[in-house]
Ligand SMILES: Nc1ncnc2c1ncn2[C@@H]1O[C@H](COP(=O)(O)OP(=O)(O)O)[C@@H](O)[C@H]1O
């Protein structure tokens with residue numbers, strides 16, 4: 001089985017990228033699908049959310065500048081079938097340094113290519129920083145599918161055009177002709193407000209075949225779990241958040257044929 005690479009990118013912060021990266025990765029792992037989570041955000045929130053301490057020299061910063069290999073950055077987690085390539089603050093420098101390298105959009109692709117297909121991971125999920133800088137652009141160049149998270153808030157669709165234009169640019173420039181918008185995940189849904197429902201309806205109108213049926217509710221348990229270094233399935237397996245991310249995981253498995 002080939003490796004399927006997803007990137008969760010969006011220039012907005014606080015829209016549920018990391019929460020979705022972590023809990024989708026953990027959800028797939030819980031279904032015995034070997035998954036590698038790559039934390040590409042220098043803030044390292046996905047790293048701590050799966051209970052791993054930041055460690056100097058353990059991130060893709062070195063490999064991106066030609067020092068060391070990504071393989072040696074793979075760190076096991078407490079969860080079966082789930083491994084992590086952590087982040088560290090130094091990764092922020094890559095945002096600037098990459099611009100001075102040759103092939104600066106395809107660096108990440110080159111760095112993770114040896115892991116693709118050969119390391120036994122069925123899925124790689126990349127969690128991006130909240131900017132469309134070179135790290136996010138590199139993740140788009142390295143991925144098969146872009147997953148976008150949108151907060152169920154006023155102006156949710158704002159900025160969507162920008163990232164989709166970048167996808168088109170990478171495709172037509174031949175950097176990653178196979179890249180597709182894989183899906184849109186609506187997050188932080190508040191069932192008590194009309195606004196949440198209106199936002200979901202609006203996105204359904206715009207992207208009917210991309211929006212996932214599963215909508216992630218706004219719940220305190222989902223926001224608490226990262227501070228305990230646990231995915232929602234370990235923190236509170238019976239919560240609404242766990243239920244929602246299980247349902248999203250099942251949709252992702254089905255949509256992308258991740259189980260035979
Ligand atoms: N469904 C949710 N319900 C409640 N809080 C959430 C939910 N999803 C994310 N959060 C919280 O909102 C904040 C931003 O989410 P995060 O996933 O870190 O977004 P991003 O990675 O896009 O910046 C975090 O504090 C996170 O714990």
Ligand SMILES: [Mg+2]
Nearest residue numbers: 017018041045
């Ligand atoms: Mg994040």
